[in-house]
Amino acid sequence: MGNNQRERKSTENSSKIADKTYDVSDYESNESVDKGMAITHEQVSDNYMEGTIDGKIDEVDGKGKLKTHDGQLLKRKRPE
Numbered sequence: 001m002g003n004n005q006r007e008r009k010s011t012e013n014s015s016k017i018a019d020k021t022y023d024v025s026d027y028e029s030n031e032s033v034d035k036g037m038a039i040t041h042e043q044v045s046d047n048y049m050e051g052t053i054d055g056k057i058d059e060v061d062g063k064g065k066l067k068t069h070d071g072q073l074l075k076r077k078r079p080e
Contacts, residue, residue: 017033020033020034020037021037022037022038022040022041023037026038
């Protein structure tokens with residue numbers, strides 16, 4: 001394979017990966033890119049749903065508009 005063909009193949013592979021978006025079927029796929037996409041989606045989703053580690057509740061006014069991010073700390077019970 002010539003150098004020009006290798007570059008063209010590499011560019012095609014890069015474009016294929018760059019155009020990839022998450023799909024539910026990625027969880028069952030045998031392709032490494034699909035599996036990576038599923039894992040990344042799961043991590044982002046978990047972090048989004050869990051929120052920040054500081055456990056502060058934002059302070060909002062009566063209309064639900066954000067006043068400050070310096071709200072009350074959440075009270076956490078230690079596991080027994």
